[in-house]
Amino acid sequence: MSEDKKVEAPKPAPPPGPPPPKNPGMVTMTIDGREVVVKPGTNLIEAAKTVGSEIPYYCYHPRLTIAANCRMCLVEASNAPKLVPACQHGIGEGLIVKTGTDKVKAQQKAVMEFLLLNHPVDCSICDQAGECKLQDYYMRYDFKPSRLEGPKILRNKRKVLGDLVVLDQERCVLCTRCVRFMEEVAQEPQLGVFGRCSH
Numbered sequence: 001m002s003e004d005k006k007v008e009a010p011k012p013a014p015p016p017g018p019p020p021p022k023n024p025g026m027v028t029m030t031i032d033g034r035e036v037v038v039k040p041g042t043n044l045i046e047a048a049k050t051v052g053s054e055i056p057y058y059c060y061h062p063r064l065t066i067a068a069n070c071r072m073c074l075v076e077a078s079n080a081p082k083l084v085p086a087c088q089h090g091i092g093e094g095l096i097v098k099t100g101t102d103k104v105k106a107q108q109k110a111v112m113e114f115l116l117l118n119h120p121v122d123c124s125i126c127d128q129a130g131e132c133k134l135q136d137y138y139m140r141y142d143f144k145p146s147r148l149e150g151p152k153i154l155r156n157k158r159k160v161l162g163d164l165v166v167l168d169q170e171r172c173v174l175c176t177r178c179v180r181f182m183e184e185v186a187q188e189p190q191l192g193v194f195g196r197c198s199h
């Protein structure tokens with residue numbers, strides 16, 4: 001009696017890999033409908049600048065590590081279902097980014113409202129007045145009166161941190177750039193943010 005030969009099913013073809021980059025050695029993507037060609041590893045905020053799209057930010061600084069804690073830089077990206085922080089989200093070949101949609105604008109308004117909720121808005125006596133991103137971004141991205149009912153939360157206006165540094169806790173937006181500067185540039189980690197939220 002002859003044994004039935006088992007016929008192996010043909011193996012499925014491997015899925016096609018990603019298409020080769022349009023510009024070898026570079027990343028090509030689209031920001032606000034314009035094609036952008038940047039070096040791999042470029043930040044989305046910096047990539048957007050090359051085509052004249054301004055993404056607002058507080059905690060990002062090109063010479064510091066990314067904290068992504070202010071959420072002012074959120075944008076729409078084709079590879080994410082929710083808004084993503086432009087300072088942190090990786091770039092990729094063919095990525096489509098939108099920086100000015102209604103969803104993004106609503107988020108920018110919400111972040112400004114949140115940051116200014118308990119801010120004293122004492123601009124007339126502030127050393128930073130006229131060079132303040134809170135002022136600039138309020139005019140550009142929010143520009144509506146506070147909806148806060150009742151008094152603002154008062155914090156320490158003169159917390160002495162040393163011979164040269166006094167912290168105004170009502171004006172600080174906790175971007176942690178000073179903390180990261182001390183750690184990464186001065187290499188003297190002497191500052192931190194403590195007692196935040198439920199911790």
Ligand code: FES
Nearest residue numbers: 057068070071087
């Ligand atoms: S700049 Fe991206 S979260 Fe602050």
